Amino acid sequence: MPxxxxxxxxxxVLVNPTDPGNIGAAAxxxxxxxxxxxxxxxxxxxxxxxxxxxxxxxxxxxxxATQIHSLxxxxxxxxxxxxxxxxxxxxxxxxxxxxxxxxxxGGISGQKIAILFGCERSGLANQDLQRCHYQIMIPAxxxxxxxxxxxxVQIICYEIRMIFLKQQKSGITxxxxxxxxxxxxxxxxxxxxxxxxxxxxxxxxxxQIMNRLRRLFFRTxxxxxxxxxxxxxxxxxxxxxxxxxx
Amino acid sequence: MPxxxxxxxxxxVLVNPTDPGNIGAAAxxxxxxxxxxxxxxxxxxxxxxxxxxxxxxxxxxxxxATQIHSLxxxxxxxxxxxxxxxxxxxxxxxxxxxxxxxxxxGGISGQKIAILFGCERSGLANQDLQRCHYQIMIPAxxxxxxxxxxxxVQIICYEIRMIFLKQQKSGITxxxxxxxxxxxxxxxxxxxxxxxxxxxxxxxxxxQIMNRLRRLFFRTxxxxxxxxxxxxxxxxxxxxxxxxxx
Numbered sequence: 046m047p048x049x050x051x052x053x054x055x056x057x058v059l060v061n062p063t064d065p066g067n068i069g070a071a072a073x074x075x076x077x078x079x080x081x082x083x084x085x086x087x088x089x090x091x092x093x094x095x096x097x098x099x100x101x102x103x104x105x106x107x108x109x110a111t112q113i114h115s116l117x118x119x120x121x122x123x124x125x126x127x128x129x130x131x132x133x134x135x136x137x138x139x140x141x142x143x144x145x146x147x148x149x150x151g152g153i154s155g156q157k158i159a160i161l162f163g164c165e166r167s168g169l170a171n172q173d174l175q176r177c178h179y180q181i182m183i184p185a186x187x188x189x190x191x192x193x194x195x196x197x198v199q200i201i202c203y204e205i206r207m208i209f210l211k212q213q214k215s216g217i218t219x220x221x222x223x224x225x226x227x228x229x230x231x232x233x234x235x236x237x238x239x240x241x242x243x244x245x246x247x248x249x250x251x252x253q254i255m256n257r258l259r260r261l262f263f264r265t266x267x268x269x270x271x272x273x274x275x276x277x278x279x280x281x282x283x284x285x286x287x288x289x290x291x
Numbered sequence: 292m293p294x295x296x297x298x299x300x301x302x303x304v305l306v307n308p309t310d311p312g313n314i315g316a317a318a319x320x321x322x323x324x325x326x327x328x329x330x331x332x333x334x335x336x337x338x339x340x341x342x343x344x345x346x347x348x349x350x351x352x353x354x355x356a357t358q359i360h361s362l363x364x365x366x367x368x369x370x371x372x373x374x375x376x377x378x379x380x381x382x383x384x385x386x387x388x389x390x391x392x393x394x395x396x397g398g399i400s401g402q403k404i405a406i407l408f409g410c411e412r413s414g415l416a417n418q419d420l421q422r423c424h425y426q427i428m429i430p431a432x433x434x435x436x437x438x439x440x441x442x443x444v445q446i447i448c449y450e451i452r453m454i455f456l457k458q459q460k461s462g463i464t465x466x467x468x469x470x471x472x473x474x475x476x477x478x479x480x481x482x483x484x485x486x487x488x489x490x491x492x493x494x495x496x497x498x499q500i501m502n503r504l505r506r507l508f509f510r511t512x513x514x515x516x517x518x519x520x521x522x523x524x525x526x527x528x529x530x531x532x533x534x535x536x537x
Contacts, residue, residue: 073439074438077436103435184452186324189348192323193320193441200445207430257516265508285490289535290535
């Protein structure tokens with residue numbers, strides 16, 4: 046999928062923004078990262094000169110922004126809905142980092158995706174968050190966790206851009222299914238067996254080396270196909286050892 | 292290293308900022324991500340009410356901000372200096388993404404690190420960039436690549452926070468040296484030899500599989516020790532095959 050198509054399917058939705066300056070700054074944050082579609086749910090003041098000033102050269106994003114009266118108007122069209130937050134809630138909603146959310150968004154093709162941002166003072170209301178598939182938690186400092194609205198939009202749009210540049214570079218247009226915990230544990234168990242059979246471990250150091258390898262492969266976020274390839278390699282090693290020792 | 296110590300060693304340096312609102316917003320961006328030390332090189336107007344308003348609850352960062360007359364006053368104390376930019380230069384400076392830069396910063400312990408941001412209109416001057424070890428390039432859209440100054444500060448501080456939360460979680464306090472291109476190519480060559488020797492490749496598919504494995508390991512950003520471990524495994528496989536076939 047070309048980048049432009051992907052960016053077109055993402056809707057940035059500001060719910061009850063109070064400061065028009067933040068609306069403009071959010072438009073600028075979006076445009077610098079390649080995003081286009083801004084939705085405003087009951088903005089307090091809009092349009093406004095402060096919005097235009099803070100938008101810089103993203104006036105087209107502001108001009109094309111869609112004002113709506115209720116979230117439902119946009120959410121019914123969306124395949125995937127994220128709600129951003131920097132505070133923990135009593136409501137325990139499935140929670141992703143901005144990076145994880147961008148990866149999920151990267152796995153959706155040809156469907157609308159909405160990312161909601163609450164108002165400046167209090168963030169998203171719980172009833173709005175309940176309409177989201179996932180909460181995106183920006184891991185802010187406990188000393189001061191209230192990001193400026195446009196700054197939060199900037200971080201999310203940045204992560205989306207980074208994921209798609211990465212996919213474009215590696216020639217992947219759709220994220221494959223990440224391997225689940227069980228698949229990974231079978232892989233590590235298999236790897237451990239093979240490393241034992243090739244006498245790789247020095248005495249007493251197997252746990253240390255295995256931890257290091259686990260960290261390495263966790264970091265990689267292996268997908269299912271990659272786990273299959275790696276386990277295929279392990280099987281080939283085992284077969285070769287058996288066949289040469291016969 | 293505790294997070295607080297790490298954050299204390301990073302200096303955010305705004306060079307000739309013109310809008311005091313941006314200084315305040317940068318202070319807020321820093322504090323929400325846990326950073327503390329702000330340096331202002333010849334700000335046009337500071338202090339200013341607009342800075343205080345945009346700072347939100349980061350007034351302590353503003354109050355403790357150090358005003359200096361020349362970059363030299365801070366750079367001589369710093370072990371590592373980054374300059375941020377969204378535009379390509381005739382000056383071909385070593386260039387990192389925000390994420391890569393945060394990883395490099397994560398490898399430095401107990402030394403000051405400076406991250407420079409240029410003025411709103413034109414960014415860092417080439418002579419300032421030449422004093423940096425690395426350029427950090429925020430991969431902005433070619434249609435509009437001019438991020439708001441505080442938005443750029445937010446992205447960089449966010450990446451720094453993410454790296455350190457990750458390190459804290461995995462118990463690593465210092466990043467090891469990333470493997471260089473040559474080390475990686477030797478590893479891939481070695482891997483290819485072993486995969487051939489264990490008859491892993493189906494005819495005509497070796498290139499495809501090797502590309503997939505290259506992508507996987509590039510993504511992991513292997514460090515030197517990890518490459519040594521992986522090549523040690525490959526050598527053990529080779530030895531085992533030879534010893535069992537004798």
